[in-house]
Amino acid sequence: MRILLTGATGMVGRNLLEHSDAQNYVWLTPGRDKVDLRDRDQVRGFLKAEKPNFVIHAAGVVGGIQANIREPVRFLLDNLDIGRNVIAESRRAGVTRLLNLSCSCVYPRNAPNPLQESSLLQGEFEPTNEGYALARMAALKLCEAISKEDPSFAYKTLIASNLYGRFDSFDPSSSHMVPAVIAKVHAARFAHVAEVDIWGDGLARREFMLAGDLADCVLRAVERFDDLPALANVGTGEDHDINTFYSEIAAIVGFKGRFVHDLTKPSGMARKLLDVSRIAAWGWRAPTSLSDGLRKSYAFYQHDILNENIQ
Ligand SMILES: NC(=O)c1ccc[n+]([C@@H]2O[C@H](COP(=O)([O-])OP(=O)(O)OC[C@H]3O[C@@H](n4cnc5c(N)ncnc54)[C@H](OP(=O)(O)O)[C@@H]3O)[C@@H](O)[C@H]2O)c1
Known part of the structure; x- marks a missing residue:
């Protein structure tokens, strides 16, 4: 074909x-x-x-x-x-x-x-x-x-x-939430920064x-x-609050500091989750868990994005 x-x-x-x-x-x-x-x-x-x-x-x-x-x-x-x-x-x-x-x-x-x-x-x-x-x-x-x-x-x-995932954009001016958080938490870890801020209360679900x-x-x-x-x-059929994305990414990156909520900033819309029952009935479910997916994404960031920048 x-x-x-x-x-x-x-x-x-x-x-x-x-x-x-x-x-x-x-x-x-x-x-x-x-x-x-x-x-x-x-x-x-x-x-x-x-x-x-x-x-x-x-x-x-x-x-x-x-x-x-x-x-x-x-x-x-x-x-x-x-x-x-x-x-x-x-x-x-x-x-x-x-x-x-x-x-x-x-x-x-x-x-x-x-x-x-x-x-x-x-x-x-x-x-x-x-x-x-x-x-x-x-x-x-x-x-x-x-x-x-x-x-x-x-x-x-x-x-x-x-x-999110491989070939994502990590450019801070245009990146989506997951690559932006990966880059931010990674930078905090290696600059030995103790605190990373999260916009809003982190309870909005994505x-x-x-x-x-x-x-x-x-x-x-x-x-x-x-x-x-x-x-x-x-989709995956599951959502997670934004705090969970930060804590999962912190565990993968090895960031040991704390998160502080900046309540002067907007949290964004409360929820956006797709109903995946139609594609599930057809016989497909997303195979990768959030933590495995974030690990792959972080590996891409480290090997492909940061190495490229170093050269
Ligand atoms: N990324 C997401 O989170 C997401 C979520 C749901 C659905 N989608 C859908 O998936 C599709 C692809 O998204 P993506 O994330 O892969 O976007 P992307 O990384 O920005 O890629 C867009 C692609 O479209 C090409 N393109 C744009 N304008 C063109 C033109 N005038 N002529 C020829 N090629 C053109 C780009 O080519 P150049 O490289 O030359 O610019 C690039 O290959 C979109 O329809 C999007 O709505 C994406």
């Missing part, structure tokens, strides 16, 4: 390509220099020339709250263009199977937890990433519409929880899945695509 993987240089894409089952397939992984996914003609030309028979769409303009607030037009427009081009041009090229990777930001901000697929579009998006969420929702709906109009096209979507586990789910989905649900959440 010839699989076009968009976003192959990203965190999700790289975890997919290094999964042991990836060797069962031929991968087409054009970089942005070869195919800018915002450009319909480039996408069309590539599909015509390379003729994949499966598409995994893992590209997108992804960023934190600050970037979404600063550049709402880019987050909306680039993601709309990328989604439209990859999905509609795959259909035009006659690719009958496509897996679209989406994220939990497509859920309404007030949807009840755990978030069920039936809650989609039942309320307004989180305003800070509205453009991004709207574009991702358009891609999801385009997949549904294509399959509805012609059932011989199976265009399906997996909605992933927050991720679900984070190892990106390697998402890769595992995606490869199972490729294998058994026919009976994969058309839409399903993928």
Whole structure:
């Protein structure tokens, strides 16, 4: 099978390509220099020339709250263009199977937890990433519409929880919570700092899945695509309070100091947990525990990020 993987240089894409089952397939992984996914003609030309028979769409303009607030037009427009081009041009090229990777930001901000697929579009998006969420929702709906109009096209979507793991960004200006805490606690340990601050009371709950586990789910989905649900959440099905992430990371890093809560800072939303019963009924559960996943992530930070910086 010839699989076009968009976003192959990203965190999700790289975890997919290094999964042991990836060797069962031929991968087409054009970089942005070869195919800018915002450009319909480039996408069309590539599909015509390379003729994949499966598409995994893992590209997108992804960023934190600050970037979404600063550049709402880019987050909306680039993601709309990328989604439209990859999905509609795959259909035009006659690719009958496509897996679209989406994220939990497509859920309404007030949807009840755990978030069920039936809650989609039942309320307004989180305003800070509205453009991004709207574009991702358009891609999801385009997949549904294509399959509805012609059932011989199976265009399906997996909605992933927050991720962490190998190939994460540890850049403090853009990193997500887990890599940011790893870098902060590691720095505190080696600078012999006695206290590390946690924003808010640390009681807000978060679900984070190892990106390697998402890769595992995606490869199972490729294998058994026919009976994969058309839409399903993928996560660990468990959340933990932020204090737990700090204490687990401290144990792995060897930080012996204390944590202090800065109650002048916001705690963030109370909870965001995906209901994973649909994907569990299909036969997949995230295999890696939080502590094993954090250990892998810390090893990546030490060996790949810090060594790179030293050279
Ligand atoms: N990371 C998470 O926590 C998370 C959670 C849930 C779902 N997801 C979903 O998983 C997907 C991938 O996320 P990620 O974490 O892997 O993001 P990432 O590390 O930022 O990677 C994004 C990928 O998209 C590519 N890309 C962006 N704009 C492009 C363009 N115009 N033309 C060609 N390629 C372009 C990037 O290429 P360059 O390297 O050239 O920039 C990169 O390969 C996204 O759809 C995201 O919503 C991610």
